[in-house]
Amino acid sequence: AQKVTQAQTEISVVEKEDVTLDCVYETRDTTYYLFWYKQPPSGELVFLIRRNSFDEQNEISGRYSWNFQKSTSSFNFTITASQVVDSAVYFCALSEVSNTGNQFYFGTGTSLTVIP
Amino acid sequence: DTGVSQDPRHKITKRGQNVTFRCDPISEHNRLYWYRQTLGQGPEFLTYFQNEAQLEKSRLLSDRFSAERPKGSFSTLEIQRTEQGDSAMYLCASSLTGLDTQYFGPGTRLTVL
Numbered sequence: 060a061q062k063v064t065q066a067q068t069e070i071s072v073v074e075k076e077d078v079t080l081d082c083v084y085e086t087r088d089t090t091y092y093l094f095w096y097k098q099p100p101s102g103e104l105v106f107l108i109r110r111n112s113f114d115e116q117n118e119i120s121g122r123y124s125w126n127f128q129k130s131t132s133s134f135n136f137t138i139t140a141s142q143v144v145d146s147a148v149y150f151c152a153l154s155e156v157s158n159t160g161n162q163f164y165f166g167t168g169t170s171l172t173v174i175p
Numbered sequence: 176d177t178g179v180s181q182d183p184r185h186k187i188t189k190r191g192q193n194v195t196f197r198c199d200p201i202s203e204h205n206r207l208y209w210y211r212q213t214l215g216q217g218p219e220f221l222t223y224f225q226n227e228a229q230l231e232k233s234r235l236l237s238d239r240f241s242a243e244r245p246k247g248s249f250s251t252l253e254i255q256r257t258e259q260g261d262s263a264m265y266l267c268a269s270s271l272t273g274l275d276t277q278y279f280g281p282g283t284r285l286t287v288l
Binding site: 063101105150162165166167 | 208210215216217218219220223231264266268274276277278279280281282284
């Protein structure tokens with residue numbers, strides 16, 4: 060079973076529109092971490108945010124905001140006033156904490172295209 | 176801090192040849208991870224090191240794959256007798272500890288002809 064599901068394969072928006080990228084995860088652990096990474100065309104994964112399972116406060120960083128809801132096992136990512144530079148593939152990831160550390164499970168990614 | 180670096184960035188090889196990739200993690204990061212990413216997919220975990228010890232290997236890591244981190248600093252990933260199915264982006268990541276954020280390198284894109 061897929062531990063991280065990103066149902067949106069591709070999204071296109073016009074510049075300055077808001078866009079929300081969905082992420083649903085599955086875990087039986089009570090302690091875990093959730094992440095969002097951005098992968099621009101250059102290929103390098105860029106870390107955006109990390110949340111632990113005990114902190115459900117939403118977070119805002121500039122045009123980016125994240126909505127973590129344990130009740131629905133979702134960790135959605137919203138970009139406000141999108142820009143062309145936001146065009147990239149965005150990955151949601153889950154890290155479960157075991158005795159030997161953590162292993163990452165990535166979703167299949169959402170490819171975002173911002174049209175000028 | 177220069178971040179995680181990987182070498183080479185691109186590798187084209189013929190089926191049956193051996194290839195070796197190198198990863199230099201962020202200095203003082205104890206954890207080093209290898210992932211494989213194919214087109215349209217997210218990265219898939221291959222293996223990781225705590226200093227020089229290889230602690231976990233994925234089922235994806237067949238006997239043709241071997242990884243080392245001899246001095247707990249840089250790591251190498253070798254693929255023997257490459258197959259066309261090995262064509263992918265190989266990503267390296269490092270973290271300070273097992274509970275910290277993983278930071279990724281630019282990857283090595285392997286093409287097996």
